[in-house]
Amino acid sequence: MSPVPWVTLEPTQTETIIAVMLCRLNPSAVRIRPSQGDGGIDVIQITPDGWIVDQIKYFAETLDDSQKKQIVKSFGKVRAFAAQQGAGIAEWHLVTPLDPTKENRLDWFSTITANADFTCEWRGKAHVEGWVSEFPEVVDYYLRDGKDRLAQLVTAVATMCRLFTDSDTIAQQGTLEPADTVTGLRSVYEALNAHDPHYRYGFSVDGELVDVPPEPHQVAVLQIETTSCWVTFKVYARYDAAVLDRPVPIVFEVTAAPDSEAARIMTDFQTYGSPVVLDTGDGVSITVAADLPAGLGQLVSGQLAGFSLTALPATPFPARLQLIDAEGNELAIVRLNLQPALTNLDGSGMFIAGTEQHGVFDAELRIQRQAGTVTTKLQGHDPAGLAPDDVLPALRLLSGLHHPNQYRVVGAHGPKQGDAIAIPQPDSPSADLLVLTKFVEALSIMQQHTTEQIRVPDAAGFGAPAILELIELGQLLKDGRRQSSWTSMSTTLSPDTRLPEDGGSLLIVQQATYNLEGRQIELGRVRTILDSVRFTQSETDGKGRRHVVMVPGRSDKMTAIHEPLDVH
Template identity: 30%
Template sequence: MPRVEWAALSGDEVEAVVSNLLYNEFPTATRIRPSQGDYGIDVLIPSSPNRAIFDIYQIKKFATNLGDSEKRQIKSSFRRLLIGLVRRGIPVGDWYLVMPLDPTIENRLDWFNAMPNDVIQAMFSDGELALADQEREQILNWLNHDGRIIEWKGNLFCEALASKYWFVPDYYLHGGNERVRAAVSDVAVILHRDLTLPEEHPKDATSILTPSEVADHLARLQRALDGDPHFRYGVSFDPRRPQLTAEPGLVAATQEVAPDGSCLTFKIFQRSNESLNERPIPIRLNFQVTEESFQAFELWRKYGKPVTLPAEMDANLPGGLGGKISNGTITITPADNDPHESRYRVVTPTGNVAGEVTFRMVSATGPDGTGRWLSGTDPSGAVSIDALVSATDRKFKAQFKVNDITDRDPTAAAPALEFMAALDSPNRLQVAAKYGPFFDIEQLPENREKLPDLIARFVRALAVFQTRTAEQLAIPDLSAMTIADVHRVIDSAVLIQGQVIIKTWDGFSVPSVNPGVHLDPDGHYQISILRPLRLKIAEREISVGTVETVALSAKVVTHSDGSLSILPATNNTAHERFAEEEPMPSGGELPVRWREVPRL
């Protein structure tokens, strides 16, 4: 690329080229448009990850001489910056003067090094400015901060950036804009037809390019496309149309689908945060609202709820892409997307909390500002909410939905599912911010599609089991389980929580007893049996402790082979409890203990 003739450029041209060079060098830079309140700032660049402090770049057009007039302008910019520091609260870091002119020894050693103190002393003695003592101290603290940089970046700096980012001066000064547009328009033709056929082929012949031939063309075209100082372009040719998803820096994309289903995709990525300000993308939309889509359109207009509508579009995309599109669809997503957390709970008529869940929410407001759309999910992803809040009549309409819970963490999902199981009349729904008190929304209507209590109890039971094992549990596919399997899991969790289950029994056999043990066939006994508590979920089996079953009234029948039959005596009632302190013997045997009960 030829050297930039800085002296021949206007002030606007110098500022446009230098600022775009800075954007490419520092993608997080922000440009301050000229105004009476710009405080002598052209470009802000964050100097800390949290954007608490900004380095200031002041751009000047001076390329041939630094006389008294030019020096006054530089001093004025520096003075306005210090006023912005103390009276506007601008978090100023270091200060750089950028212009395509290298300093002379006299300008560097004498004038520029003394310039900051000269400006500050003039400000201190300016009666009209009337700096307060606190403002003076703030200016001096900034100037004397350890490592403070006040630097003149001249022609060598500008030329180095222009060489590194050659496409910036090419785009603004040497017709690069038209070359980018031409390269984009040629890509579709070159991908579909070979325009470089050997001379022996008829002039009207065409052939589909082979992958290796396409690679050569794309490499050449990519170099031309990289001449855009504001955007980068991604190009792909696929046998089927790929799904577009959000990507870092992606601002627009176009897809052209051929009759055979193959697809040419252009993706447009911004080079810096200022790309869309330097090169805005105007889009004209003409919605084709049908009777069916009118309601969805109204929900977007009033509440800001995302909507997909048939539309015609005329978009002036970078690189000459876009244009007029008919018979398309437009999806409008939230612009403000205010993320926050909200708590919802269900309260019974007696005031007890039947279920509570926290939703991670996003929200948006419609164009007419009379409503708000809320959407979110609980941390487990098991339950989602979609709500509309009207600012005119304060009405709140919410739809709660249970998502697919298979393979989700039961400990995380249990509170949300208990909330859904309680979402029914005559209970009340309450809402609160992340912190603070709850407020009543309204009495719940009858919910014929509410989550069955059995599912919520089952997931809570899995969460109880998770406290007994380090192995990560997951909610199984409930459609593959029987009601008996579900109740078995729930009953096992009840035992772990210290409750006793009362059940009936109808007898069992014991192979043998220890030598020397004699059982009276007419005796009346209580029998205790220890067994491992195992939970079977899908194809997995987990052991979490020991269960003791006590038959309250039993009799014993001894057989000739030494085996025993234990049968109910006066009743068939048994108690089950979790016997955490009782270890199971090895070898797979089930311990059976007994004690004789005196007959009344």
């Protein structure tokens, strides 16, 4: 590569090239755009020990007095700015494509930095030319034909990938084994990454469309369908500020029929920033203009079959959803795992999605900041297979989401503070939800009386009588005693049972068991007292057991008393 003509370059060219090379050396460094408030900083890296500041000057010939004054001014500005921000400076570097003379280094530079309590260094032409040797693509990109060559290389790679679908080419070359492609693919990878100072690229060829999980520094993924395979390009930033030095603008235009579901989705996105997943099958027309690095945008600009705007997977953060009555008394509270908030383009709307910690329901919060309004949508899921105690708080909350109750989202820990959100009329829970809640409540009570690990069964497999029976059993286990009336009863009594005279009372002691999906759950005993009985039928079998049919005598009152097992 020919030497860089630093003397003839425009100041902005020199400063840009050196700044990008510094960011390549230290990927966490940030380039500061020139402004009145830049604090005398061109490139800064924030470290635990303090700021590392590079002040770039385009000066390539012997410094004159005016240029020296500019450097002194910049040095004073950065010290004042750091003090104003309460920060410490660890290192300050003057960077120029000019090596200092002995006099400048020992006399002038040493004098202006003498009272600094941090390291000061003049990094001149020797440093800069060393960086040019390490990152020749930076100079090539900004001063020569690197941009055009990079775009041509990406197009060539796409063409080469499509060549693998050409049966004539393969027939001429003979059988192609996977191992035969390693050298060629490596060469393509190296060529593809030889000229872009801001981004590096990866690619793959697969028989089907593959999922591409997010990776550190990944800024774009482009997947192109060919006649027999999919070509995937992945674009990564070489340093943190690369997207500022070379932005990646993408413009979508989506046309949908008014009042369609697609139009509603797009309106939701524009208002709140909620995720979008659409394709032409949804009755939309989609076009895109993408200025992706290395000319990749040319491969996708135009009509699209579909597109999605969704948040990258992120670690959920915990919160609580609290249900309160009109007086502020807590009715139910559950924990949520929320995804980081999304916003619309102007920041006026916000969308937050999350899931109840046990997966009983999904939550979506849509917030309009200026109006101060919050709309919440909860979508329940089948709780079958979960522990009743885990499910019950969420079902109670869902059952209580009706006027005049209120709800609020509060922090994961600490006081439950925040503005409550009113539930408008005429919201009311469905009858099915209320029955499901009582069904799970009965199972939760049952769990307290047995060491058998109970899971919520599929409620759809229970008829109404079976659900009612379980709910009544749960109430008996909870209260320990239940009084009711009866009309007739048939039972089998042991041979030693003394039958009362007509009109007398009868005590029946039975094992309390419940058949839950083929498992017999032992729950202790139930003592049933019938105040007055009259026998209409009585037969004794060969083992002396008495089969009787009874109806009420003077009273139809019946008392059931539960005697629990000792599960401790």
